[in-house]
Amino acid sequence: MEENNPIIESGDEGRRNFLKKLGIFAGVGVAAAAGAVYVASDYEEKKNPEGKKVRVLTADGQLVEVPESELQKIEQEELDIEDELQRRGREGIAGKSWVMVIDLAKCRNARMCIAACQAAHQLRPEQYHINTLVMKDSEHSAPYYMPKPCYHCDNPPCVKVCPVNATFKRQDGIVLIDNLRCIGCRFCVAACPYSARIFNWFEPRDSEKYKDQPYDVELNVPQKKGTISKCLFSADRLRKGELPYCVSSCPNGVYWFGDMNEDVVVNGTTKEAARFSQLIKDNGGYTYLEELGTKPRVYYLPPKNRIFPAPGEEQVSSHS
Amino acid sequence: MSRKQVFFTFLLSGFVVFGYSQGAWVVPAADKAKKNPVASTAESIGKGKNLYNTHCKSCHGDPGKNNGLPLNPKPTDPASEQYQKNTDGEIFYKITNGRGAMPAFKATLPEQDRWHIINFVRSLSKKKVAENTSEPANQADTAQAPMIATETPSAQDTLMAEGKLRLALGFEEDSKTIYARAFRVKGGKTVPVSMVPVEIAVKRYFRDLRLSEAGTVTDENGYVSAIFPDDLPADTAGQVVIIARIPEAEQEQFSVAQVEVTKSWGVKLIPQNMKEARSLWNDNHKLPLWLLFSYLGAVAGVLVTFAYILSLIFKIYKIGKSSMNA
Amino acid sequence: MDNHLSLEESRQKLTQIENDLIRPLKSHNGFEMWVLFLLLLLILGFYAYYLQLRDGLGVTALRDYVQWGMYISNFVFFVATSLIGMLITSVLGLLRIPWITPLTRIAETIALAFAMFAGIVIIIDMGRPDRFPYLFLHGRLQSPILWDVTVVTTYVIISMLLLLIPMIPDAAILRRRMTDAPKWQQAIYKFLSANWIAVPEQYALIKKSIRVLAILIIPTALAIHTVTSWLFASTLRVGWDSTIFGPYFVSGAFVSGVAVVIIAMYFFRNNYKLHNYITDAHFNRMGQLLVLMCFIYLYFNLNEYFVPAYKMRKAEGHHLEALFTGNWAGIFWATQLGGLLIPMLLLIFKPFRKPLPAFIISVFVLVGAWFKRLLIVVPTQQHPYLPIQNVPENFITYKPTGVEIMLTILPMVGVLIVITIIAKLFPIVPIWETAHEQGVDESVIK
Structure with a gap:
């Protein structure tokens, strides 16, 4: 049923591409490596006593373990993404009506x-x-x-x-x-x-x-x-x-x-x-x-x- | 997930209503026998193709690819054998009157246009034959094309010629007329090519705006022309990008790079950022000044009064204190 | 001042007044039961709010069309009722109407309690109460909500001052009399008495402060209810898109305000045994005032409903039909007749202005006033310009849920708690003004 619905598929696909296209983050290595990893810091377990590895949820729904130091970076990046989306979202596209x-x-x-x-x-x-x-x-x-x-x-x-x-x-x-x-x-x-x-x-x-x-x-x-x-x-x-x-x-x-x-x-x-x-x-x-x-x-x-x-x-x- | 399913069920059930117990589509004998009064010229086919793309393609899909919408009953592929079994009169009747999900075009498309579409869909079956016999693709079309002057090579000749097909743009400044020319270079000389579908367009954000008429093909001198509308907006410098190219639908047959030229013909866009002026609907820091000052004035008045009242109470307190000390 | 008493007589008279008015603060007859009852309701209310926070505003009957319901009606009702403080202390006070003296503190207490909780009602209605500070961090002065926040805050402060400043001499008396009260209570009296020694300079300062505040509260009170009416009138919806909404709301506010004061008078007179202070004459006067207010409000109702009904513009027609003969007709006519017209007609006759009949009629008026707010807020939203289609049935009808009713009652409980606390800490009838009126020499009131 799902495959038969091109509308829904294209919507999600479009969004993912769009996030990837955000030029300003292109340089950040972690993002490229993790492939736009979305962090679930509140809910995912941080059981490791040394606090070195944390499980995070990737965009395609897989749990992976990453070092906590990188997690910080990802969290920061995510904030950056949201900030950038807010900035340009509020500004709009100049010259268009x-x-x-x-x-x-x-x-x-x-x-x-x-x-x-x-x-x-x-x-x-x-x-x-x-x-x-x-x-x-x-x-x-x-x-x-x-x-x-x-x-x-x-x-x-x-x-x-x-x-x-x-x-x-x-x-x-x-x-x-x-x-x-x-x-x-x-x-x-x-x-x-x-x-x-x-x-x-x-x-x-x-x-x-x-x-x-x-x-x-x-x-x-x-x-x-x-x-x-x-x-x-x-x-x-x-x-x-x-x-x-x-x-x-x-x-x-x-x-x-x-x-x-x-x-x-x-x-x-x-x-x-x-x-x-x-x-x-x-x-x-x-x-x-x-x-x-x-x-x-x-x-x-x-x-x-x-x-x-x-x-x-x-x-x-x-x-x- | 279940929501998507709900949607699909709804979609299907919606069309079940349309398709409910529909038998074969019987066309009255008189209509069935009706003959196509419009000659199947390249021009008519071109127009038909455009009309097809505008009005039919969204459901019937690309002819020959069997990719119409999954409706019930499924819209028939016009290139299919089943479809081509219809007489011209039958197709005309069905386009005219519609049934179920198939709209009735009698009010929206002039008769002439409906016949153009029929000419186009008929050309599809011929094309199939042409392909099977590995002859030039549009030979069948051009066979019925209007007479071509003897001094210019006919379309099928030029197509098979060795020189690469090219496009050029020319302009007449006073009348703002745009000429696009299709030609080949043969032995250092340019040879115009006729019967090439070329469109002249002006660049826009989502899709380019076509200025030439739909379905136009180059004339015997290889030209297509269009007038630039005086009131068409341009960018802030007044510049517009003019494009000559083969229409999307024809690009499989004619592979030519499009040509772009920037002209200062358009109406200069004076960008107006509506957010610059203060207004009631603008952001918080763009509020009207009268409102800001009224508000601040009222609040200041209240605060000053409060301060005064507190000073009075403090006096009461001080009077009591001094007399108690005394 | 004609019946001016000697110093000795004054002291005796004052002591007698003090005894009468302070007695209720010390007796606890039935007080515990009352507090227990309020606390029970409070706990229920907090549980309802917990449910709303957990599951979202969807626990109410509010949906995308009727999206302001009982909470907003309640807000309007609270703001309306709080306006009585301005009418009694300010308008009648500045006009030097003599019989209001024993009623001023009741009116100010009610005003303060309702105004305070009006803000709470709005927070209950918010989808994201956690973002309340955004009103100050990102406030848009173009929005009537910002104006409302400003004027309601101002009104709460003025009402509080108008309650506390006339309390200064009474606090001094209480400080002297309530020596057996807990320490914190005595500390409050000490603080509020502001070194009161009853010298003429201090009297002059108190009277001046009250006069200034009485003037300031008039525009503020008009503003809070006018701005509240603009929350509706500034939209383009039929039924709200009205130019007379400001005065219409203000006149309606006085109706519910006078009614609530009569109810409070009846309650305090009987429970606190204040028959000598809140007399039949006071009920008679307040009854007359209610007739006047009902009449003004009826006049605005006539304008608000009859004029559009005469024209029956398309969208407005649907709205008015629903009120006059449709699914809202029952509440509409019960409110207009039972809560306004009939009470007004009855109160014209003197026997109905006796304490008990006036009290019963006021209850009808007050309940009617609450439902009137619901009639202003809800039915309009069921008749938007564009038809309501392709939505579940409960998007169209509005049947308040239990949680919603509980959360409507919660702020009312809050109001009762505030009134209870104030009436327990301070005499509900001002001692010094009463004494002064009865000719007690000013210098002994301390």
């Missing part, structure tokens, strides 16, 4: 975006960074599917109310959450009119498995109990020039993603590039509830000329 376009005419609720997202961000099945909703605007209007990520507003109500700078906006427009800073007051959840934010009410999924992973603020991973999480526009992938998890896993060409400064968005399914301004102009693009003044960065194209049946019509069509 990310934007997403969601074509409602193409969505048939395949929910592959959700699966890819939940796998990448270690979410429980009921926790959504992106959720596909069945919308019906008024009594006689037609229903449609609406994928709803975080809109990464330019006037973000959630960031305004955060008391400790745990959620913040970066220069490239992304609104992120620092789970090492969040105090869990949930004011941001109350402030978001789009219900985009979720909370780790319990110990996060598989937290035991991921507990030694250095925290990446661009991925919100590993998730932390008692803190907020939400869609991050896959900030970790953008850095590598890759499209977000949801965008690239959609089978139906729903998502376009790109840089507004380049005026180009790329379709995650067809990899076709288009002018953002042209796409919006030609298709009557809009942002959701823009009257609230939140200035969302996610645009919708109206569900016109659909290629899939509207919500509630599937049964009819399957028997026809």
Whole structure:
């Protein structure tokens, strides 16, 4: 079953590669030797009376013994990795202005975006960074599917109310959450009119498995109990020039993603590039509830000329 | 793990709904007999290929590789025998009306485009035949291509020629027109090559933006041209990188290194770091000054009052002390 | 001062007042049972908090949609109730309303206890209470939470000063009278008496301090509840996105504050046998005050519910329907009618302002006030702009768990403990002000 799921595999693989690619640590010998060894200093036994050898858990789940002196180095390195992830995560990518376009005419609720997202961000099945909703605007209007990520507003109500700078906006427009800073007051959840934010009410999924992973603020991973999480526009992938998890896993060409400064968005399914301004102009693009003044960065194209049946019509069509 | 399984079960069950008790896809006789009104030219096939990549590939996969999505029923590989058994009319009907997970394209794709796709998928079976008889790959396509001027070598000739296929970029500054040329060097002379699919693009972060029309091939003089849009943003210096290359889908057939030239044609990007201005949503040290001063003012007022009150109480204490001592 | 007594008469009168008011500090009738009861609840509460810390906030019924529940309602209720200190000591005090004298210390004690525990309630609601210091290390002044922390702290300090400064002469008296009390208790009296010798200069300084604080507490009290209302009003959610939330909350605060003071008055009058000091007339006055406060609050309720209901904007409509006729209708109408309108109408008639009826009505008002906060906090979150879909059933409904109820009670227990301690250490009716009012010569009060 697992092997059949390319999304999950690629997510983990991507992350490992990404850690390896962190240039500034290239020179450190231990890291190369141990192959990004994640240390479990709190839980692993340190029984040796001389304290010379300690068991540690490697990234692929193997227990190995290393001298304690090296362990110190590894711990230090790990702190460095986390510091570096924090620094660049808070700074963002200069000169970029990310934007997403969601074509409602193409969505048939395949929910592959959700699966890819939940796998990448270690979410429980009921926790959504992106959720596909069945919308019906008024009594006689037609229903449609609406994928709803975080809109990464330019006037973000959630960031305004955060008391400790745990959620913040970066220069490239992304609104992120620092789970090492969040105090869990949930004011941001109350402030978001789009219900985009979720909370780790319990110990996060598989937290035991991921507990030694250095925290990446661009991925919100590993998730932390008692803190907020939400869609991050896959900030970790953008850095590598890759499209977000949801965008690239959609089978139906729903998502376009790109840089507004380049005026180009790329379709995650067809990899076709288009002018953002042209796409919006030609298709009557809009942002959701823009009257609230939140200035969302996610645009919708109206569900016109659909290629899939509207919500509630599937049964009819399957028997026809 | 169980979550992944849940997901998969869900995925499958989702498609079971679509695929539920679907028998053979019967097409009305009149539709079945419909003939393709669009001639199977190289241009039509090229357009068809582009349309296929955009609208069909995500489910049907790469033709001939049988790598479509694992749905139920499985989307048929268009290069397969089973698929090619369909008449043009049948394929047209199925693209038009859809069924289950197969979308209906009648609203999104003009009829013309649907026929282009059919021309493309038909070319796949011919290609297979061509490969079997070890003839040049696109001979079948070019056989029906529009007339080629006699003074220029035909595509299949040039392909088999010895000189290496090359690309060059040329520019007309006033009109911001870009020319890409496909040619070979033969005996010190450049010989243009026609019918080569070439795209002109401008470099972007995730994918490059194509400026030439989809499916364009070089003309009899080996040229493809495109106009650079005046309003396209560039980097902070106003520079854009213009690229001529063979489209990704055609690269197996034509192996040519892409050509890049930097031009100062774009609209200069004036980088705006939105985090520079103070605002209510910015970081803690970027708070609006009015807020900072209001806060500090109020707190200072309270602290001064507290100090005053403490001084009064201390006086009470001192008065008592001195009189007790006295 | 018309009934000015001679020095000898003054001494006799003072002794009599002292005897009446200090007696409760010495008698322990039923006190142990009360303390035992509070401690039991305290232990239960701590166990509940241990469970919440261990398993996460998921032990409550809170989920991603209703994510502020009883804890936050409780916080609003605590802040609201604490506002009574400002109303009695400051507003009525500055207006020189004479009958408030025996009630000021009750009001200040309640204010201090509720304000102190408001902060504790917020910590209970936090997902990461271990990171509480981040509020000071990384505080963002743009966030109303920072403003709230600032003003609540200020209010606690002012309330404490307003409790302790008028205590100076009483502490001197206690120091003289409570010679058989434990050493630590005597040390407290000595410290608080600040070398009080009842000279006119000292009286002048005390009165000046109280006046300054009484003025300072007005903006502070308005600020704590207005800022608390902004925690909601600064969002874009229907039901919270209201411009009158500040005054609406403040007026509601006085309702619950007056009610809680009447309850405390009734309790102290009967248990401490203070019938001569907290008289029927005081209940009559406080009953009238409650009518006025209920009326103002009703007026704001009308604005808050009727005006949007007249328009029935889409999202707001769902919210209001849930309140008026939907799943919240029972609590809504019980609160509005049983906790506000009917108490107000009854209290208009004098017989209902007798101690016992006023006490019973106040209990209804107070319970109504607590549920009113729940109605303000919870239903709104069940009606966001975007539909709630693809989540388990318990994300939509809100049924508080046992742990949650226990942790809502815990800070209330804390309030009762603080009030109990203060009422055990100090006379709950100020001795010197009462004596002064009855014409005792100032110079003997020491």
